[in-house]
Amino acid sequence: xxxxxxxxxLRYCYPDGKEALKGVTFAVEDGECVGLVGPNGAGxxxxxxxxxxxxxxxxAPLPAVWVxxxxxxxxxxxxxxxxxxxxxxxxxxxxxxxxxxxxVAFGPSQLGLGEQEVKTLVxxxxxxxxxxxxxxxxxxxxxxxxxxxxxxxxxxxxxxxILVLDEPTSDLDPRAKRELKALLGGLPAxxxxxxxDLELVVELCSRVILIDExxxxxxxxxxALLGDETLMLAHGLEKPHxxxxxxxx
Numbered sequence: 001x002x003x004x005x006x007x008x009x010l011r012y013c014y015p016d017g018k019e020a021l022k023g024v025t026f027a028v029e030d031g032e033c034v035g036l037v038g039p040n041g042a043g044x045x046x047x048x049x050x051x052x053x054x055x056x057x058x059x060a061p062l063p064a065v066w067v068x069x070x071x072x073x074x075x076x077x078x079x080x081x082x083x084x085x086x087x088x089x090x091x092x093x094x095x096x097x098x099x100x101x102x103x104v105a106f107g108p109s110q111l112g113l114g115e116q117e118v119k120t121l122v123x124x125x126x127x128x129x130x131x132x133x134x135x136x137x138x139x140x141x142x143x144x145x146x147x148x149x150x151x152x153x154x155x156x157x158x159x160x161x162i163l164v165l166d167e168p169t170s171d172l173d174p175r176a177k178r179e180l181k182a183l184l185g186g187l188p189a190x191x192x193x194x195x196x197d198l199e200l201v202v203e204l205c206s207r208v209i210l211i212d213e214x215x216x217x218x219x220x221x222x223x224a225l226l227g228d229e230t231l232m233l234a235h236g237l238e239k240p241h242x243x244x245x246x247x248x249x
Contacts, residue, residue, distance in 0.1 A: 068083065082111060108157045111158060
């Protein structure tokens with residue numbers, strides 16, 4: 001399989017000097033669904049922002065992130081944003097237009113597509129996320145789950161090859177969570193999901209990367225890594241309930 005994404009020795013310091021990422025290295029193959037887990041403050045969100053170039057590396061002589069062999073750099077930003085779609089943790093950070101249609105159309109419009117093509121993409125993306133007919137609704141009147149799905153439609157409308165999702169099920173009620181899991185499970189794109197929802201990771205992700213204090217501390221299959229109670233507890237996490245009822249073999 002070809003590599004969708006490679007991260008090599010990624011380091012990042014916040015402006016206040018705090019080291020957020022301390023040499024993160026991993027790779028994701030085409031079509032994989034990878035879970036990124038770790039305690040609060042581990043560096044997960046900071047890492048995700050590097051995957052499509054939203055956070056530039058500081059003082060890095062060589063690119064540390066590669067998308068399909070293309071280095072993530074300022075001069076390739078447009079191309080990287082087209083290939084890597086990022087869903088923010090808080091939908092209100094992503095919704096800023098008066099109507100759902102305009103919000104979903106914003107991304108593809110920036111890619112220079114024609115009006116009819118944008119309209120078709122908006123309609124098909126809303127259909128994919130189960131919000132057909134919501135075009136003229138106002139985003140701030142929607143429920144949390146609906147807002148999250150509008151954001152996802154906006155990302156999908158740009159037809160990215162890689163989806164990067166930050167806590168996609170946070171603040172959702174059980175039904176909205178179930179619906180979103182089913183939706184994410186059916187998407188063909190390569191997916192990287194940072195989440196505290198370990199049940200989601202077990203259900204959707206073939207592989208898991210555990211990050212703590214800005215470093216990758218373990219990676220492996222979802223069942224083996226999340227089922228290792230000692231490892232989980234050492235990094236502020238708990239073995240998910242879904243695995244507690246499974247036999248080890």
